[in-house]
Amino acid sequence: MTPELQQRIEQIASRYPQRRSALLPALHLVQRESGGYVGREQLTGVAKLIGVPVSDAYGVLSYYSMFARKPIGKYHLQVDTNIPAMLVGAEEIVAHLEQTLDIRVGETTPDGLFTLSTVECLASCGTCPVIQVGDRYYECMTRERTDALIASLRRGVLPDMPVTANFGTTCDVLLKRRGTPNATSIEVYRQTGGYQALPAALAMAPAKIVAEVKASNIRGRGGAGFPAGVKWGFLAKNTGKPTYLICNADEGEPGTFKDRQIMEYDPHLLIEGMIIAGYGIGANLGFIYIRGEFAWIAEILERAIAEAKREGLLGGNILGKGFDFDIIVHLGAGAYVCGEETALIESLEGKRGNPRVKPPFPAVAGLYNCPTIVNNVETIASVPFIIEHGAAGFTKFGTPNNFGPKIFGISGHVRRPGAYEYPLGTPLTELLAAAGGVVGRFKAVIVGGLSVPILTAAEAEHLIMDYDSCLKAGTMLGSGGIMVMNETTSIPQVALRAIRFYAHESCGQCTPCRQGSRTLAELLETLVAGRGTSADIDLVGDLCRTIKGTTLCPTGEAFAMPIEAMVTKFRDEFEALVR
Amino acid sequence: MPQITVNGRVVEAKQGETILSALDREGIRVPTLCHVKGLEPRGACRVCLVEVEGFRGLVPSCSYPVSDGMKIHTHSERALEARRTIVELLLADHPDDCLYCQKSYDCELRSLAESLGIHQRRFRNTSEPHKLDLSNSFIVRDEAKCILCGRCVAVCNSVVVNEVLNFGNRGAKAKIICDTDVPMGLSTCVMCGACVQACPVGALTEKKAMTKGRSNETRVVRTTCPYCGVGCQLNVQLNGEDLVRVTGVENAEPNRGSLCVKGRFGYDFPYAKDRLTTPLIRENGELRPASWDEALDLVASKLKQIIAESGPKAIGGVSCARSTNEDNYSMQKLFRAVLKSPNLDHCART
Numbered sequence: 007m008t009p010e011l012q013q014r015i016e017q018i019a020s021r022y023p024q025r026r027s028a029l030l031p032a033l034h035l036v037q038r039e040s041g042g043y044v045g046r047e048q049l050t051g052v053a054k055l056i057g058v059p060v061s062d063a064y065g066v067l068s069y070y071s072m073f074a075r076k077p078i079g080k081y082h083l084q085v086d087t088n089i090p091a092m093l094v095g096a097e098e099i100v101a102h103l104e105q106t107l108d109i110r111v112g113e114t115t116p117d118g119l120f121t122l123s124t125v126e127c128l129a130s131c132g133t134c135p136v137i138q139v140g141d142r143y144y145e146c147m148t149r150e151r152t153d154a155l156i157a158s159l160r161r162g163v164l165p166d167m168p169v170t171a172n173f174g175t176t177c178d179v180l181l182k183r184r185g186t187p188n189a190t191s192i193e194v195y196r197q198t199g200g201y202q203a204l205p206a207a208l209a210m211a212p213a214k215i216v217a218e219v220k221a222s223n224i225r226g227r228g229g230a231g232f233p234a235g236v237k238w239g240f241l242a243k244n245t246g247k248p249t250y251l252i253c254n255a256d257e258g259e260p261g262t263f264k265d266r267q268i269m270e271y272d273p274h275l276l277i278e279g280m281i282i283a284g285y286g287i288g289a290n291l292g293f294i295y296i297r298g299e300f301a302w303i304a305e306i307l308e309r310a311i312a313e314a315k316r317e318g319l320l321g322g323n324i325l326g327k328g329f330d331f332d333i334i335v336h337l338g339a340g341a342y343v344c345g346e347e348t349a350l351i352e353s354l355e356g357k358r359g360n361p362r363v364k365p366p367f368p369a370v371a372g373l374y375n376c377p378t379i380v381n382n383v384e385t386i387a388s389v390p391f392i393i394e395h396g397a398a399g400f401t402k403f404g405t406p407n408n409f410g411p412k413i414f415g416i417s418g419h420v421r422r423p424g425a426y427e428y429p430l431g432t433p434l435t436e437l438l439a440a441a442g443g444v445v446g447r448f449k450a451v452i453v454g455g456l457s458v459p460i461l462t463a464a465e466a467e468h469l470i471m472d473y474d475s476c477l478k479a480g481t482m483l484g485s486g487g488i489m490v491m492n493e494t495t496s497i498p499q500v501a502l503r504a505i506r507f508y509a510h511e512s513c514g515q516c517t518p519c520r521q522g523s524r525t526l527a528e529l530l531e532t533l534v535a536g537r538g539t540s541a542d543i544d545l546v547g548d549l550c551r552t553i554k555g556t557t558l559c560p561t562g563e564a565f566a567m568p569i570e571a572m573v574t575k576f577r578d579e580f581e582a583l584v585r
Numbered sequence: 586m587p588q589i590t591v592n593g594r595v596v597e598a599k600q601g602e603t604i605l606s607a608l609d610r611e612g613i614r615v616p617t618l619c620h621v622k623g624l625e626p627r628g629a630c631r632v633c634l635v636e637v638e639g640f641r642g643l644v645p646s647c648s649y650p651v652s653d654g655m656k657i658h659t660h661s662e663r664a665l666e667a668r669r670t671i672v673e674l675l676l677a678d679h680p681d682d683c684l685y686c687q688k689s690y691d692c693e694l695r696s697l698a699e700s701l702g703i704h705q706r707r708f709r710n711t712s713e714p715h716k717l718d719l720s721n722s723f724i725v726r727d728e729a730k731c732i733l734c735g736r737c738v739a740v741c742n743s744v745v746v747n748e749v750l751n752f753g754n755r756g757a758k759a760k761i762i763c764d765t766d767v768p769m770g771l772s773t774c775v776m777c778g779a780c781v782q783a784c785p786v787g788a789l790t791e792k793k794a795m796t797k798g799r800s801n802e803t804r805v806v807r808t809t810c811p812y813c814g815v816g817c818q819l820n821v822q823l824n825g826e827d828l829v830r831v832t833g834v835e836n837a838e839p840n841r842g843s844l845c846v847k848g849r850f851g852y853d854f855p856y857a858k859d860r861l862t863t864p865l866i867r868e869n870g871e872l873r874p875a876s877w878d879e880a881l882d883l884v885a886s887k888l889k890q891i892i893a894e895s896g897p898k899a900i901g902g903v904s905c906a907r908s909t910n911e912d913n914y915s916m917q918k919l920f921r922a923v924l925k926s927p928n929l930d931h932c933a934r935t
Contacts, residue, residue: 059748068753363628363648514759515629521674524757552670555642
């Protein structure tokens with residue numbers, strides 16, 4: 007390792023309260039500087055510099071899918087093949103690339119120019135198929151666009167291939183600035199009413215902020231729907247330790263691409279929310295843990311943070327009110343399970359993203375064993391509105407116990423897939439109409455990201471999109487990622503693709519998740535290949551039923567309900583595959 | 586003091602302890618695989634799940650703290666079904682070669698399967714073919730048999746602090762690695778064998794114990810390690826007069842199960858051909874075998890003679906580093922109190 011590289015790693019390490027947190031950023035840096043992979047020597051160097059055992063560092067390196075341990079091609083083409091992408095032909099793009107480049111998935115072209123991989127959901131569900139090349143996303147890919155991309159890369163140019171992403175809002179809260187040119191700049195943010203809530207918040211007592219958020223009844227937008235104000239109330243007090251705020255921007259639930267809409271197009275909204283939330287809970291340091299694939303969105307956030315610092319809105323003595331707050335943007339490295347808050351904390355501490363046993367909960371012992379609040383991007387981005395308009399302003403949207411606006415990401419077989427901000431409690435039919443309606447005959451829908459039970463078209467007909475109504479209808483609102491399927495969709499194929507995702511993303515700690523997902527994948531592979539029996543279908547159902555409530559973390563059992571629902575509700579499709 | 590109910594029986598628990606710790610004290614047995622006594626619970630294998638009234642999911646007894654009024658069912662239908670399924674899942678990734686496995690009679694997975702009434706596979710076997718790592722002089726690794734309980738990682742990092750073993754990869758591809766995933770024999774392993782002793786299955790075994798017979802054919806003799814003065818407690822397994830393996834005695838001072846490479850694996854000397862089995866007396870430049878009585882009488886008479894001629898300061902003793910503390914103590918007592926000589930030293934002093 008060059009002294010210059012060592013110095014850069016030292017610089018990163020100095021930003022964190024604990025040095026080990028610099029492990030992931032250091033590995034990212036070394037990988038970039040060493041031609042796209044981290045070899046044994048480099049790893050040993052990083053481990054020594056950070057001060058962790060080399061076996062431990064290797065455990066971290068090999069945990070995250072974005073780190074390569076062997077040389078790869080100059081351009082790493084990563085095609086998202088998860089369900090939203092699968093529904094709109096990602097497999098055809100993969101086949102086309104295999105043919106064009108004359109390699110199979112996992113291989114590198116003999117000239118060392120291209121490596122082809124398939125990857126899990128890249129949160130481009132509304133703009134699928136998507137190919138990630140290095141840090142860039144190429145969306146809405148067709149055969150023609152793929153050819154153009156390859157041709158350009160052969161010339162050594164990462165081309166600009168803009169897309170028009172659909173959106174709509176009836177609330178003007180979270181997607182208010184979507185469509186406004188330059189909305190990521192602080193000037194435009196201010197001109198359109200931004201940073202109005204912050205001075206008001208800093209004039210309030212912190213307890214009043216917490217009380218207002220509690221009164222708004224905002225339920226956590228990450229998927230679980232736990233009231234954010236109540237979560238803040240769990241914070242351990244007078245511990246003599248610092249309190250940390252973490253924004254969970256590890257958006258990876260298949261079908262979900264809502265947080266990205268905020269960070270990509272309105273980063274200051276999130277930053278203003280973080281400062282206010284930090285002030286409310288008594289934190290002086292906040293982190294935005296953003297999935298590694300979003301490196302380019304992290305840059306947008308970094309620029310916005312620098313702007314806010316220049317204007318005295320972030321850093322020491324904010325607006326002269328004596329409150330200090332800083333934000334560190336921390337990149338993940340490819341691990342769905344890091345969206346689970348304790349796994350996220352472990353990852354932020356520079357470890358494998360293994361969820362922790364609970365209790366203790368993060369509000370008592372979280373990051374560096376200190377009281378910590380982890381909130382989703384959408385939750386935190388709602389805070390400025392709650393402060394500016396009061397809880398009463400917020401509860402004008404939605405239905406009792408399900409207040410506020412919500413970004414629904416609609417993907418799959420609809421005419422205008424995209425991000426739509428509607429009040430909670432909006433009928434599903436209205437959202438589908440906003441997305442241009444279903445293409446073909448509506449067959450089934452998954453309404454809350456992949457980890458919720460699928461609904462048949464009949465079950466979805468009168469569905470109201472809020473937490474309580476979805477629960478009553480036998481599913482969950484989750485992240486609000488709506489995946490629409492028409493009559494061309496094979497549910498056994500969807501089930502197989504789903505379980506392969508969970509098997510790939512399992513952290514591997516607990517038996518029911520690690521081996522349960524693998525065994526289910528094996529069973530579903532057998533069924534889809536036409537080699538299964540009715541008993542295998544029963545076994546899938548039995549295993550899903552038993553696994554519920556046995557895993558170490560909620561993500562571990564996330565596959566049980568959706569797969570069980572698929573084999574139960576669409577049993578005839580599975581039976582048709584049985585000899 | 587929290588009061589809990591276990592299977593209908595009221596039990597006094599201690600503030601802050603885990604459910605498992607309370608159950609242990611009451612003699613209520615709940616199986617565990619990943620748990621290592623005295624270390625932070627991982628809650629990973631999930632075989633210790635119990636049902637607690639009012640909880641949606643099952644609760645890992647190894648990591649969950651007791652609270653007053655908790656109503657626990659350790660062997661409810663739901664808990665048993667979950668436990669059985671979890672063991673069945675572990676078996677789905679485990680080879681079927683118990684017949685040939687060194688661990689066969691001490692295998693915790695096998696014993697757990699038996700106790701849960703599992704007699705056949707419900708899930709197809711997806712285990713990988715055997716991948717034997719024979720690179721280490723004393724330890725054999727078989728990745729195919731590993732159930733990822735993590736006990737080896739726990740003892741390597743938190744008990745002996747050699748920090749060689751860890752988890753690599755993730756999900757179904759997760760495995761135990763040495764350093765940067767190199768063969769064990771090329772790693773920084775110091776061969777203390779703590780991982781072997783911790784392994785519940787046949788994934789880590791003693792190379793020297795291969796072909797020496799199964800544990801049901803052996804008898805165990807507890808003894809003190811002869812290598813140094815620490816006095817580590819050993820369990821020596823013997824098959825007839827053949828030494829099969831040595832393990833550290835758990836829960837016994839001073840080593841609490843730990844051993845070093847010599848204590849655990851350096852046991853060839855009892856069978857060495859040039860080993861001394863009787864005292865030897867040198868006469869006319871030649872050594873001849875003698876009885877202990879004859880040899881000791883000779884030493885005693887010579888000491889007496891020297892003391893009579895030149896006083897006790899004319900003699901001195903050098904004690905042995907390989908003898909126990911108790912023997913060294915006796916040695917200094919002999920010299921200082923009986924022979925009245927101040928000249929006493931120890932071979933390990935430098």
